[in-house]
Amino acid sequence: MRHRHISDIVISATLMLMLFSGPAAAQNVGEVPDIQSPGHNSEIPSRVSRIDVTWGIPEGDPYGYFVLFNTNPGHTFGGLNPDGEHVTRRSFTSPDFAAFQPDDVAYYFHIAAADGKGDIGLTVTAGPYRIDVVPPSDVGVTAPEVTSVRTVTLTLKAEGASEVHISNVAHGEGGRWKNLTGETEWELTPGRGEKTVYVRFSDLAGNTAGTSVIITFIAGDADGDLSLSLRDAVPVLQVLAGMETADISPDADVNGNGRIGTEEAVYILKEISGTDSE
Numbered sequence: 001m002r003h004r005h006i007s008d009i010v011i012s013a014t015l016m017l018m019l020f021s022g023p024a025a026a027q028n029v030g031e032v033p034d035i036q037s038p039g040h041n042s043e044i045p046s047r048v049s050r051i052d053v054t055w056g057i058p059e060g061d062p063y064g065y066f067v068l069f070n071t072n073p074g075h076t077f078g079g080l081n082p083d084g085e086h087v088t089r090r091s092f093t094s095p096d097f098a099a100f101q102p103d104d105v106a107y108y109f110h111i112a113a114a115d116g117k118g119d120i121g122l123t124v125t126a127g128p129y130r131i132d133v134v135p136p137s138d139v140g141v142t143a144p145e146v147t148s149v150r151t152v153t154l155t156l157k158a159e160g161a162s163e164v165h166i167s168n169v170a171h172g173e174g175g176r177w178k179n180l181t182g183e184t185e186w187e188l189t190p191g192r193g194e195k196t197v198y199v200r201f202s203d204l205a206g207n208t209a210g211t212s213v214i215i216t217f218i219a220g221d222a223d224g225d226l227s228l229s230l231r232d233a234v235p236v237l238q239v240l241a242g243m244e245t246a247d248i249s250p251d252a253d254v255n256g257n258g259r260i261g262t263e264e265a266v267y268i269l270k271e272i273s274g275t276d277s278e
């Protein structure tokens with residue numbers, strides 16, 4: 001891809017020279033070869049906000065190089081006062097782009113060799129070098145406030161995020177990073193009470209922003225109406241008595257042993273009587 005990109009620029013630069021400059025000048029120095037940026041990759045945005053580049057020695061008799069970083073993929077050095085900086089070494093470091101708070105902005109490096117008489121060779125462009133120092137913004141997670149079903153639907157939102165990490169433990173722990181989707185199913189830990197779900201969003205460069213939501217889990221809710229009543233106690237007692245009953249939500253399991261039994265009956269009856277006596 002880079003090869004084609006560079007050859008496009010070479011072709012347009014050549015055309016411009018033919019159109020505006022008469023016979024091509026500055027053929028004393030060739031194109032700058034082997035431009036490398038070890039810290040940056042053209043595919044993945046980086047949080048490293050300075051770009052280091054090195055290059056090889058062009059053909060001809062180079063005295064120095066005109067170099068420039070900007071966001072323009074098609075710069076050409078030329079004329080009597082070329083923009084950019086003139087350096088004689090074969091390495092250069094960009095300004096610290098963090099000052100501009102780039103949020104996945106593509107920067108390009110342009111370079112042309114110059115000979116001792118000031119004639120400038122063809123410009124070569126390298127990049128894009130994508131830089132992102134801005135974390136996702138407007139992050140949010142919505143979920144049911146109260147549930148008696150352990151698998152809940154989370155609605156996720158974030159500006160400038162591509163991945164999400166959801167956890168019952170802490171931000172960025174005990175889960176795994178997944179591609180961000182607007183909605184996702186999430187399984188709460190067993191047991192009753194308030195449960196915090198920690199959601200952390202990340203962009204491709206690894207800038208993160210977190211948020212969380214608290215969900216109250218009602219255990220023992222055999223009929224799934226989000227409250228505890230005799231209608232929950234009765235089917236559980238029927239199960240204990242060995243009677244056929246209507247479907248009991250498996251998430252009514254209070255103590256997390258995978259069965260509906262005495263513990264559930266005791267818990268439900270206790271909760272009902274506690275509510276009654278208040």
Ligand SMILES: [Ca+2]
Nearest residue numbers: 132134160203
């Ligand atoms: Ca970003």
Ligand SMILES: [Ca+2]
Nearest residue numbers: 221225227232
């Ligand atoms: Ca109920």
